[in-house]
Each structure stands twice: as C-alpha cells, then as structure tokens.
Amino acid sequence: MEIIYVGSIKLKIDKAEKISKEMQVFYNPAMRLNRDISVLLLNSINKNRLQIADLLAATGVRSIRFLRELNKNKIKSMYINDYNEAAVKLVRENLKLNGISCKNNKISITQQEANLFLLNSTGFDYIDLDPFGCPNFALDAACKRIARNGILAVTATDTSALCGTYPNACIRKYWAIPKKDVMMHETGLRILIRKIQMIAGQYDKALFPIFSYSKDHYMRVFLASEKGKGKVEMITKMHGQHDASGPMWLGNLWSKNLVEKMYQNAIKNKLFKKNHELVSFLQLIRDESKINSIGIYDLHDICKKNKIRNSPKKEAIILAIRKIGYKASKTHFKGQGIRSNVPYSKLVNLIKNK
Secondary structure: OEEEEEOOEEEEEOOOOOOOOOOOOOOOHHHHHHHHHHHHHHHHOOOOOEEEEEOOOOOOHHHHHHHHHOOOOOEEEEEEEOOOHHHHHHHHHHHHHOOOOOOOOOEEEEOOOHHHHHHOOOOEEEEEEOOOOOOHHHHHHHHHHEEEEEEEEEEEOOHHHHOOOOHHHHHHHHOOEOOOOOOHHHHHHHHHHHHHHHHHHOOOEEEEEEEEEEEOOEEEEEEEEEEOHHHHHHHHOOEEEEOOEEEEEOOOOOOHHHHHHHHHHHHHOOOOOOOHHHHHHHHHHHHHOOOOOOOOEEHHHHHHHOOOOOOOOHHHHHHHHHHOOOOEEEOOOOOOEEEEOOOHHHHHHHHHOO
C-alpha cells in the first residue's frame, strides 16, 4: 500500500504496476479529471442538502473528495457503497486518514451489490455510476432511484463499442449503429445518452444532458432528471439518425450556463486554477457549448477528401468562419477538429482560399 495526494485529500491505495480490474481495490489516477469535474459541477448547481450515492466507491476517493471539497450545506447525506469487502475496509481507513469520522451521522458505508443497494433505498439527488466497462448493469435501478430534479452521472469505458470498432457490440448493448469516422466520439456519446434516456423514459423520467464529454478511454455524461410523460415525449422527439448512424440523442450536450459557471468557479478556486489540464478542458467545452450543432469537422480529413495540399491553421479557419457570420470553435472531441454551424460546402471554399 502507498499514500498519495489527490485534490485536497490523502488516499491509501494498492500499489500496482498496471491499472486493471484485477486490482484488489481499483484506483485509476487517469480519472482525476473525471472527479474534478464532478466536484465542480455539484458546486455550480443551485441546490443544497443533496442525498448522494457513490455506488462503486472502491478506495472512496470520490466520496471523500465530495466530503472535503463540496460547499458547506451541499451534502445532506453521503452513501458510500461497494460490494468488495476489501474496498469497504479501505474506505473506512481513508476516511480516518482524512480526519473524517465514520460515525458522522450524514455518512453511510455499505457493502452491497449496486442494484440491491439502489433498490433498497428511497432515492437520491445525485447518483454516480462510474464502472470499469459498460454501465448497463445498473442503469435500470439508477433511473428508478434518481429523484425529481436529481442528477445522474454515468461513465462508460467500453469506447471500442460506442465508437464503432465493434459495431455489433454497440447494437447489442446500446441499441444503435455506431460509425468509426471523425465524429465517432461524439456519435458514441450521443448513443450512450439516448440509451440512458430510453431506460429512464419507462418510468416517466426525462433525463436532459447538462454536461457531457469524451476523454481518453471513457465517456461521461451528467443528466438532470425531470418528471412527466410530456417531458419524456420531448426527449424521444430528439432521437434520430445522423450520417447513417444511430439512433442517438440529437439535442444539446451541455447547459451552456452551467458550463460557464463551472469554468468561472474553476479559475477562481485555489485547488483548481493551477490545474491547466482541467481549466483548458473546461474552456474548450465552454466554447463548444455556445454552438448548437451536431457533429464536428476535421480539417485534415476535409483537405484529404478535396485534394487540398496545405491544411490551414485551425485558428485561422475559425476566424474566417466567424467573419462570414457563422459560429465556430475548437472541439474537445478531436485535436484537428472544429465545431461550427457553417455548411460543408462553404467551409471547403474557405479552406481552399486560405
């Protein structure tokens, strides 16, 4: 075992040469951004006294960071759960390591299978489902137990299915056809969102994405829950095909007001403002969230298809698009990509004339 520092907390973890689900208690340092964003998002919503469920707590890193880093009065109750006996023991050790009493009446530590834990509860304002692989196994119970105006956070790490490397796996797991192309990460994210929405819709719950992204080996979405058949019908009307893939969610991926607030909170917070990866990432998404469009353009791909020898700089094309009255920004989905509502033919002409 070793002790590391993550955010504002200390954490005891297993030493491991390779990150895998074979670890006695799973911990992935690459998911720090995932947890940073969770903290920022909860601190940026106008809701306090939350009942929070960390379904697959492992080391307890997310729960302990919530307890230490969320604003005062943000948490009413913190439920920390894991089916692994070693994980539950480690959670208790890590709470103690950070000076948090396990006897604190707002903290509940349980060792249950995730679905049983959820179904034996009365519901939560925030549920975090962050598995290794596909989240399907707990989606139904999570959708049942997310409260009205609550937030369901879901991670999927099976990106090879969602991005089209294994299309049959995507059809089987997510009820949609993926496409392996320049847009594959956005397509996969939209397919994931639609799958979660379809499950929630059975219970007259409409789940609207308020913050979504694709990063490295995973996809992550935060969905706000609203109750009512009419709201569910609004959701399903925003499902459809795009460029021979889907069905998928065709609506907004972000609440631009929330994204702006998260960005502002990040640059003001002494814990986050020096985290250049986080701040740059939020700035990218802040710019993207202002453009209501589906899909991205890849400049290298366009040049290749149109036999344009010299690919212009991304920044120059973005400025050129804005000059002719359209919106444009960089995108977090792809390094050489841009998000814009400019028609394809106009974009090709701009590139040719640069």
